[in-house]
Amino acid sequence: MQRYQHTVAGEARCKGVGLHSGREVELSIKPAPPNHGIRFSRIDLPNRPTICAIFKNVVDTSLATVIGGEGAIVSTIEHLMSSFAGLGVDNALVEINSYELPILDGSAAPFARMITEAGLKEQDSPRYYFMVRQPIQLAENGRSVTIYPDEQARVTCNIDFPHPAMGKQTVSITLSGNAFEEEICRARTFGFLHELEFMKQCGLAKGGTLDNAIVLDEEKVINEEGLRFEDEFARHKLLDCLGDFSLLGIPILGHVVTHKSGHAFNHAFLEKFFQEKDCWETTTLIAQEKAVMQA
Structure with a gap:
């Protein structure tokens, strides 16, 4: 776990197609100062409106995680946010x-x-964490998100889909070392063929192809190359979870366990998390180490 905040050492760029818009888009990630957080700047709009990637700025979770502010939105941020969380990036400016x-x-x-x-x-400011002291749970209609006290940052995701190629899957990760890169980041988003066809009819998923998603018919995965992991579906749900929970603004020291959750339910849990202020405290690893030494 990191004692100090981190940003990117240099600029990173990419370009591609938006999943739902089908539009070509260019994106760059730039270094940012301590306590800046992750912010998105719409450089295509007048005055370049900038939106901080925190849960109170989430405006939609129906198909993806969408943040908004200053009259602008940025959609489908969860995969990039998951990468920031999984790799330990605290501060960055994303221009799009x-x-x-x-x-x-x-x-x-x-x-x-x-x-x-x-x-x-590495930057010269300590990294703050939410240290969970008591369990917090949100449960509804067979779905649940629970967070338990833990000395590590851990996530466990359980899925249960009534489909022969999916069924029940569980995957767990401790965010340390290269775990995110080796176990989670390659897991792809997935959907069902009939849903994809319907969304395209509604003007959505214009950029969706077999090159950027796992697609299932009623019985099987139709991508010729198959799956990257036997439990790729659960791994991608965990990937999304990391992105959603990163919108708390600082990382969690605790064990997050989800069951049949998604973007909307994860976001509902974030709201409950902030209501349960007696169950957690903000601290730094440096402060915790000093407290142990003085005890």
């Missing part, structure tokens, strides 16, 4: 010339590769 991030290959791997190639730079 459209309202939707590129889907790339449907996973977080291209974003993670961009960031690692740019490198990380």
Whole structure:
């Protein structure tokens, strides 16, 4: 775990197609000072409106995580946000010339590769954490998100889809070392063929293809190359979870466990998390180490 905040050491760039808009979009990630957080700037609009990537700025979670502010929106931020969280980037400015991030290959791997190639730079400000002291749970209609006290940053995701190629899957990760890069970032987004066809009829998923998503018919995965992991579906849900929970603004020291959750339910949990202020405290690892030494 990191004692100090980090930003990217240099600029990183990519371009691609938005999943729903089908528009070509260019994106760049730039270094930012301590306590800046992750912010998105719409450089295609007058005055370049900038939106801080925190949960109170979330304006839609129906198909993706969308943030808004200053009269602008930025959509489908979860894969990039997951990469920032998984790689330990606290501060960055993301400049984008459209309202939707590129889907790339449907996973977080291209974003993670961009960031690692740019490198990380340690900054001179301590990194703050939410340290969970008591469990917090939100449960509804068979779905749940629970967070338990833990000395590490851990996430466990459980999915249960009534489909022969999916079914019940569980995956768990401790965010340390290269775990995100090796176990999670390559897992792709997924959807069902009938849903994709319907969305295209409604003018959505214009950029969706078999090159940037796992697509299932009623019985099987129809992508010729198959899956990257046997449990790729659960791994991608965990990837999305990391992106959603990063919108708390600072990382969590605790064990997040989700069951049949998605963007909307994750966001509802973030609101409950902030209501349960007696269950957590903000601290730094430096402060915790001093407290242990003085005890």
